[in-house]
Amino acid sequence: MGIHGVKVKGRRSCVLRPRQGLPALHAVFNMLALSCIIISNLLPSAHGLKDLKIFVPEAVIMGNAATLSCQYDLEKAALYSVRWYFGQEEFYRYVPREATPTFVFPVAGINVDLTNSDATSVTLKGVTRDLTGSYQCEVSEDAPLFHTDIRSAYMQVIELPKDDPAMQVDKKVIGVNDNFKAVCTVGPSYPPANITWYINGRKVYKTPLQRITQDAFEGSTTYSSLEIYPHSQVLQGFFQAMPKYQTSILLLCEVSILHVFHKNVQQRIGLSMAPPTTISPNLLGLEGSKRYVNGDPDNSALTGAAQCSCSAIGVLTLAVATLAAAQL
Template identity: 25%
Template sequence: MELLIVVVLHFLTSAGGLKLTNMTIPLVADTRSPMELHCRFDMENEELYAVKWYKDDHEFFRYMPHQQPHKQTFHVPGVHLLSDEWDCSFSHCRLVLSGLSRPHSSGAYRCEISTEAPTFRLASETRNVTVATLPESGPRIEGLQESYIEGETVTANCSSYPSDPAPILTWRINNVEASLFTRNNAASEPDQDGLTSRSALLVFQAERKHSQEGDTIELRCETALPGVPLPPRAAVRRISIKSVHQHQQTVNNQQLLWHNSSAYLPGTLPRLFAVIYFSLVIKWLH
């Protein structure tokens, strides 16, 4: 008997007729913005009975075109429907949620379509949504010079914008994680909105073995939010490393240039004064 029931249910839910053609819902939703849910379906000449929306198997919205009122809502923690922002018909159903919170609004959202008798077919689709307060921008790198002499200490600070959950910062030198050179990787206390930022100090000795083509080192700071399925955001800076010999040669060239400029002045000034003198004499004679 149980096997027969399973077979009948499978036939009713998988047979041709009703089709859920598309479900649009964000993978990650920001608490600062409303979240839109959109379900599109094709009745294929069958009669629509109801469109229902669930969060974690708890129904929070129902649309029944042949009953009054057409719309019904049910309380589910973390789900706050904008009362005027819904649009449902015989081919789609669109909702807008506001007041999102990370612990309560994250979860599995399901759109379920059902037909009238005698078929009573069902079609549904479920998508997982992660709710977070995203940082307003990528990380910032501060404290770097454009070039360093081999053996000098390179110090740079990377900081993130506030977010929830607290961000994770990772320093990379030429795309290799630099955890051994990372210091003070600490999160701040949550602010009044419960948001946390993080900063991490990178300290290492400049060596030419770190450098790439052209004696350049790429420093990269990445920030990611744990449990949030988004790619890391990054800030990238490049610095050059000079050997002691290269640095000394640059200093010598600068000194030579200054010396040549100074040596040229004694020969230039007398000629300049002579030109001025003869110009004044010619003007006086006229």
């Protein structure tokens, strides 16, 4: 008895051939050879389902439609079913051998658009925040092996703020020795928005002289404050370039939610190299321009008060003397 390899349908298969002189076992060997051929023909179908991939939007705006797709290669195998799950609950099934291949199962919040759903994709209409979560696609090939594979992906449903962002600044013009503060706010969103600061297109980073804070809570307004102190790194270059090149800066706050929402608000702030202001004596009610006849400067904050005090003391002394004489 010998074992020889022969090609069957482009593949090499094992075929058993009896040696000469053993005709009684010929039928048995033929049955074994036929079994070997059948098994070799079935082996490719064991790897029929491959390259299963799922595509789910990373983020979708609340109220919009979301299309989830599942791509796969069955090679020569036939498709038995495609099933979609939200969490652990099945909400859509496609079975091509059935008279009605599409099935929809009731799951809270999910509204399947059957006109835009098939063997490779399913579309959800009017998504809500409750549909944030994990989605799974399960694909099974048909008989005889029913090989099955499954993939999952996460989808975030976003609720956008109703109003545009707003910015407030405490100064419209700042000097080299001035503190400066700005606040950027945006309405409630889900998830909370992220706020980034820029000056002349350059991102402002948090340092001891450039303080950035942000408060964001679900269901409430998000705000961020920017405080810049004298000699901060971001402003030094601008002041050094004055007055020839730079007379103002463009302050911008950008509001973003993942990759689906971007808005900004900006304001131009003037730069001043003027020396620190001093308070004029006239603003204090003092007459600094008068001079006495003897040529001494009129330090009215001192001399005027002294003259007033002397007159008042003389009047008070006279009043006390008069009162004492009356009592006598």
